[in-house]
Structure formats: C-alpha cells, structure tokens
Amino acid sequence: MKRYGLIGYPLSHSFSQRYFTEKFAKESIEGVVYENYSIAQIDQLKNILEQQHDLCGFNVTIPYKKEVLAFLSSASPVVEEMGACNCVKIENGRLVGHNTDVVGFEQSLLPYLKAHHQRALVLGTGGAAAAVAYVFRQREIPFQYVSRTKSATSLAYDDLDEDLMRNHTLVINTTPLGMSPLVDQYPPIPFQWINEQHHCFDLIYNPAETLFLQKAKATGASIQNGAEMLVIQAEESWRIWNERE
Numbered sequence: 001m002k003r004y005g006l007i008g009y010p011l012s013h014s015f016s017q018r019y020f021t022e023k024f025a026k027e028s029i030e031g032v033v034y035e036n037y038s039i040a041q042i043d044q045l046k047n048i049l050e051q052q053h054d055l056c057g058f059n060v061t062i063p064y065k066k067e068v069l070a071f072l073s074s075a076s077p078v079v080e081e082m083g084a085c086n087c088v089k090i091e092n093g094r095l096v097g098h099n100t101d102v103v104g105f106e107q108s109l110l111p112y113l114k115a116h117h118q119r120a121l122v123l124g125t126g127g128a129a130a131a132v133a134y135v136f137r138q139r140e141i142p143f144q145y146v147s148r149t150k151s152a153t154s155l156a157y158d159d160l161d162e163d164l165m166r167n168h169t170l171v172i173n174t175t176p177l178g179m180s181p182l183v184d185q186y187p188p189i190p191f192q193w194i195n196e197q198h199h200c201f202d203l204i205y206n207p208a209e210t211l212f213l214q215k216a217k218a219t220g221a222s223i224q225n226g227a228e229m230l231v232i233q234a235e236e237s238w239r240i241w242n243e244r245e
Helices: 015-024 044-049 065-073 078-082 101-112 127-138 161-167 212-217 229-242
Strands: 002-007 032-038 054-062 087-091 093-097 121-122 143-147 155-157 170-173 199-201 222-224
Touching: 002 015, 002 044, 015 078, 015 229, 044 170, 065 093, 078 093, 078 127, 087 229, 093 143, 101 127, 101 199, 101 222, 121 127, 127 143, 127 161, 199 212, 212 222
Parallel strands: 002 032, 002 054, 121 143, 121 170, 143 155, 170 199, 199 222
Antiparallel strands: 054 087, 087 093
16 A cells, blocks of 8 residues: 655645545556645654555645655755755655645746736745745746735735835735635735736635635736646646656
C-alpha cells in the first residue's frame, strides 16, 4: 500500500482527500490511499511519520507551510528561496520539500492577466502568500504585502488609500478570511476604489464566491477563486511523488 495525505489544521473542508480519492477511482490506480492528518501542532508530524511507515508523500496546508521546513532533509531551489513548502516527497526516509502552489497559482492566473495589471497587492503574509510573491518576482510584477498590522515588509489594511488601490490592479487574497464556515468574513480593503481595471483572485475555493469576491464583482472587477489552482497543484504533487530520481 502506498499512502499519501494532507497535514494542516483544521481540515474539515479538505479538497485534496476528495480529489485524490476520486482520481484513484477514475484512473483505476490501485494500492494507493490519500488521508487527512489534522494536527493541532506541527510537532505531531513526528508521530505520523513514526506510525505510517508506508507514507510516500504528503501535502501541507494552513498553517504549516513554513513550519514544516524544520522537518525536511532537503528542499527544491524554489522552496529554499521562498521559505514555504506545500508538498513533501518521502524516499528512503528522507523528506524532500517542494512547492506546487507556485505552479498552480501561475498557471491559473495567466489567462486573466492583462497589460494594465502592472502591480499587485498580496493580502496575507503566510505560506500561500510566499508562493504568490515568488510568481510575481519571477514575472517582474511589483507587489506589496498587506496584513492586519504594519511591519517592515507589509502595509496594514488601514494604509490602503485611493492611490494605492488605483495603482495596484491585481488583488490576491491568501488569507483564510471568508473560508467556510466563516463565510461572513473578508479582508477589510477599501472596495470603493476597486473598478473594472482590477482582477481579484481569492485562493479560497469554498465557498466558490467568497464575500471578498462578491464585493469585488459588484465594482466591475474580474474575479476568480482557488479551485483551478488547487487542481493544478494537486496534479503537480502527484507528478513529483511519482517521478523517478
């Protein structure tokens, strides 16, 4: 039996387990399972690794994409540069870190990019934000982090004025605000300064249209959720787990 899984907390609405279970059935992939490992502390990963001897790899979601780095034997150049990992391959007891969020975000965003999308706001500063920032650096799109509190590398939501909003026509939500079941939450950005020039991307996939996306759509902005990104990153994870070294 080959075992794969997902670590994070909480995992009440896991896309990955459903996706891979359906994939295995549809493609007649036998002798393989994909399970959720909801762990309240990253240290509990040690127990999973000790107990699940047939674990061949796992995905990582909120809030452990940065904390999991301490468990890795090695990491891809992308992970080393961005400091976040969402895909781990286990081979001969060694944990090798990868990041498939980068591929998923870039490939899903590209069809929406237009010439006037010159600057971006990245809402949040966690592991998903690191993947978004990596893609923007690679594509030479200047971006600004936005978070609840101001720091040396991040603006606070209260800092967002009309000029900043008008000049940053890509707005990417990497926070869990609005994720089911807390669907009445949203990042507190000034939506009155968003217009049809903006593209707003919420990495959340459940619900399909968060309050953030509803408010953005009402201004005329184009919108997308994280569903396609999740499919792309899942398939990239499967490729990594199965490629020969």
